[in-house]
Amino acid sequence: MSHTVEAKSADVSDVKASQMQTISALSVDETERLGTEIVAALKTVFDPEIPADIYELGLIYKVDIKDDRSVGVEMTLTTPNCPAAEEMPMMVENAVASVPGVGVVTVNIVWEPTWTPDRMTDEARLVLNMW
Template sequence: MSDTAEIKTNPMETHSALPPEETERLTREIIAGLKTVFDPEIPADIYELGLIYKVEIKDDRSVDVQMTLTTPNCPAAGELPTMVENAVASVPGVGVVDVKVVWEPPWSPERMSDEARLVLNMW
């Protein structure tokens, strides 16, 4: 992800009492897990698309995720949150995962990383 996109859309929050190296590892692996989840209609992962609004790692290793969809009528609305939950839960050391779909702020293509724009040929 480019520096500009990272500043604009970085969803990771790490206000945890976990040791910094453990928080960094969990953060890296959660992002890697999120990058394995693709909207079935778009050939870019949901992290690079900017669909992940917030990821919070808590002291007990539970993880709260706030995400959105490209539109409220997204055909994948029923499956994407479960795919996100499974991807995050697969990270060693992660406890309970809670995924919430939010609609504010509305998603727009400006949230996409440079990598997603390249994949989608949106330059």
């Protein structure tokens, strides 16, 4: 999301973390807007077999908004044998890409950490009657 620029020094080994500066091409307000709208878009994506959205189910592990407005999403599925495994990444990509101002979207399926029902929000638990 941001670039790290090291201070110029004759001896790079002398550069300390306190001399590093973080610069982002996106303003804080724009980053917050994109983040909020991306989460809202993710909440429109549902696993076809589960009546809760993938965000509330805890299937989204990471959303990385980069300076060039490209977005990387790391997500998992409830099981490697999920019938929606082929279509789910495209559904997520399309949802995130629909957010105004978002550039290229990349979705990666990851299996670590393994998804468990503990990752679900209270809202998902309520919808699934898991109280």
